[in-house]
Amino acid sequence: MTSSATRIGIIGSAGRMGQAIAAAISEAGHVLAGGIDKDGDVAALAAQSDVLVDFSSQAALEGNLDAATTAGVPVVIGTTGLEERHHFLIDHAAETIPVLQTGNTSLGVTLLAHLVKEAASRLGEDWDIEIVETHHRMKVDAPSGTALLLGEAAAEARSIDLATDAERGRDGMTGKRGTGTIGFAALRGGTVAGDHSVLFLGAHERLTLSHLAEDRSIFAKGAVRACEWLASQSAGRYTMPEVLGL
Ligand SMILES: NC(=O)C1=CN([C@@H]2O[C@H](COP(=O)(O)OP(=O)(O)OC[C@H]3O[C@@H](n4cnc5c(N)ncnc54)[C@H](OP(=O)(O)O)[C@@H]3O)[C@@H](O)[C@H]2O)C=CC1
Numbered sequence: 001m002t003s004s005a006t007r008i009g010i011i012g013s014a015g016r017m018g019q020a021i022a023a024a025i026s027e028a029g030h031v032l033a034g035g036i037d038k039d040g041d042v043a044a045l046a047a048q049s050d051v052l053v054d055f056s057s058q059a060a061l062e063g064n065l066d067a068a069t070t071a072g073v074p075v076v077i078g079t080t081g082l083e084e085r086h087h088f089l090i091d092h093a094a095e096t097i098p099v100l101q102t103g104n105t106s107l108g109v110t111l112l113a114h115l116v117k118e119a120a121s122r123l124g125e126d127w128d129i130e131i132v133e134t135h136h137r138m139k140v141d142a143p144s145g146t147a148l149l150l151g152e153a154a155a156e157a158r159s160i161d162l163a164t165d166a167e168r169g170r171d172g173m174t175g176k177r178g179t180g181t182i183g184f185a186a187l188r189g190g191t192v193a194g195d196h197s198v199l200f201l202g203a204h205e206r207l208t209l210s211h212l213a214e215d216r217s218i219f220a221k222g223a224v225r226a227c228e229w230l231a232s233q234s235a236g237r238y239t240m241p242e243v244l245g246l
């Protein structure tokens, strides 16, 4: 253990991401403080950790934030499928502890969001935006957290509200596409770690910005970098561009 090693506790430790994060903690020279899954004692884990990393289930979020807040321990939240009420809870916790929530901890997607924002602000509303994501057959939420993050980046650039201006899950007689909306499509199958494309569709031309995750170790490395960084911050809600300096 080096003098700058951080003790990181994993919530969702037996899962696909939990296992990848444990490997990344060891590679980065940090210390695995412990790990829990469903029915685990998050308060005990928080008490023995410098920082918590949560890649579990949206159902666990409230209890995890309570435990982190009580222990005064920063938390990185990678869990997706979050709704407005979850973001409200995160904002509340961030008044007391450092919290970083993101749908994607990879360097590539963090940069992609920046590029999407740039393209969406430069191309007019006559360029329709559609976001297509593909994930492994075990994924339980749609659209992916990353697709929503990219949608938020585009929506921000166009000063629209994703809550009202998104078209999700088209099926049947949908009517014409709404001008200025952002469309989402989700594909599921096999072992795909996570592919995302943002399509800008104009008259007689298309621009596509894509990121393809070849292995979930990219998310795990990003999550550990976020833990390292967050451990020395004061209370507040933070983002991946701040961690990566992008
Ligand atoms: N932000 C990012 O960069 C990324 C985010 N993710 C997100 O991370 C989450 C986990 O993904 P993945 O690892 O593939 O999923 P898995 O289903 O493989 O793992 C989830 C783990 O969380 C555990 N868990 C479930 N409920 C609770 C609970 N109440 N308290 C503690 N642990 C619990 C599960 O335990 P048990 O088996 O006992 O139920 C399981 O071990 C998903 O929301 C996914 O979308 C994934 C990749 C990257």
Ligand SMILES: O=C(O)C1=N[C@H](C(=O)O)C[C@H](O)C1
Pocket: 080, 081, 103, 104, 135, 139, 143, 144, 145, 146, 147, 193, 194, 195
């Ligand atoms: O569940 C996954 O696997 C992934 N989830 C995240 C998401 O919902 O965007 C990130 C990554 O795409 C993998």
